[in-house]
Amino acid sequence: MPDSHPSPARCHDIGSLRNLAFKTFRNPSVCLRLSFAANTSPRACAANDDRLLIWLVEERRALPGELKIGVNDLGGSGRGLVAQEDVAPGEILLSVPLDSVFSDLETDESSHLSWSGRMALKLLEQRAQCDSGTADGSCLCPWIASLPQHVHLPFLYFSQEDLTACQDEGLIREAGAIRDSAEATFQSEQDRLAEIGCGWEDMQWAMSVLHSRCFLVGSPPVRTSVPGVDMANHSFEPSAAVRLVHSPEAVQGRDAVEEVCAPPPAEPSRFELFAGEGGIRAGDEVTISYGPWPNDVYYLFFGFVPRDNPFDVSVLFGDLQQMVAFHDATKPELIWSESVEDRAESLAASLSLQHGITDCTRLGIAPQGYDERLLLAAQTLLSSQQHLGSESSQSESGRAGHFLALRCQEILGAFPKSLAEDIELRNSGNVSPDMLMSLRYRLRKKATLLAAINVDKM
């Protein structure tokens, strides 16, 4: 039996966006319907992309020999994989040897670059070799030819006005930082890029393609794009999944064989796409989940905003200091002998000691409810206030719910437009596609905040 490993996660390139999903809502099996947005324009026609799958099988030892999937143009979400015949539960749809994937391999000369900068340069160099006919067998020319001509990622292509329309300061900052890093890579590598006739637009193309197509594979995880599997679109109700599989011959038994005869060549590990428990009917799309990320990640790094993302998070407090400061603002009559910083530190210590919570950043609310860390932090903070004599007839959780609803109200009130006005704007049809995507992003955050307030009123 092959030795299979936990599903590789789609990667997202983030510093402060790390850990966006709540600890308590990590289960990636929570589901919803697929939503499509128009942002990937296929470079090759469907027949060309089927050639990619055929090349993988015929030239790169991908399995199974008789493919049950093809690549179709699906409109809004660009191309995608579609079952050509019925597929049984668990059946392998595509198994790609790891010697035919495109990975981030750090070298001494490239270690100062970000992973996407490093991979973008390598992709552009290989593309130049493919175009000039000087590529050797290690280049994945048919895969490179199959990549989309354009992937419309906000941090690389949106105007400042359209980006700012998401109305999330943290996200706007993050997008700016990644774009700055991309530009810095371009500046520092300009000579190398000039040698292959590439400019900033090529760099944007390569980075957008890689951001939207890489998995984190193995341990330690390496950013990897897997030809063929990278044609699978996302759904929170996926019909398929991926895994890394190590062949036993590659790792054990070889020593024993070597003593008696020359062993057969070791099988490389494989990256597999396989059908989910429900199987897949002929004609249905083969989708995978890109991961339990909030909309921030989907918007910024995949260029679409899922319709009903159970993992989306409206952040109420970036950290505990913000929570304590908000609390003080709601109770101006209370005088504190300790500073906000010191009280936030004591709160962090209690949460760690009593509940084992060590990460108190990005405390927020998802469509299903509050992050458990947030509720516990609010309860702990409010109960410490009760020690100071401020009595309330409400239960501990009732007070915490009311406190957090006040915060939701404050955040909603700080948006320049109300949810109703945003819905009207969306329905007006007067919004550019980029603006519409940012509008969708903020609409979903607002809807979650409003739901929290309404629950508190019940």
Ligand SMILES: C[S@@+](CC[C@H](N)C(=O)[O-])C[C@H]1O[C@@H](n2cnc3c(N)ncnc32)[C@H](O)[C@@H]1O
């Ligand atoms: C790994 S690629 C999937 C193949 C891609 N559709 C193509 O034509 O090459 C990821 C990109 O596909 C698009 N995509 C995937 N799932 C989507 C979805 N549910 N809704 C809208 N676009 C989607 C986004 O542009 C995303 O960045």
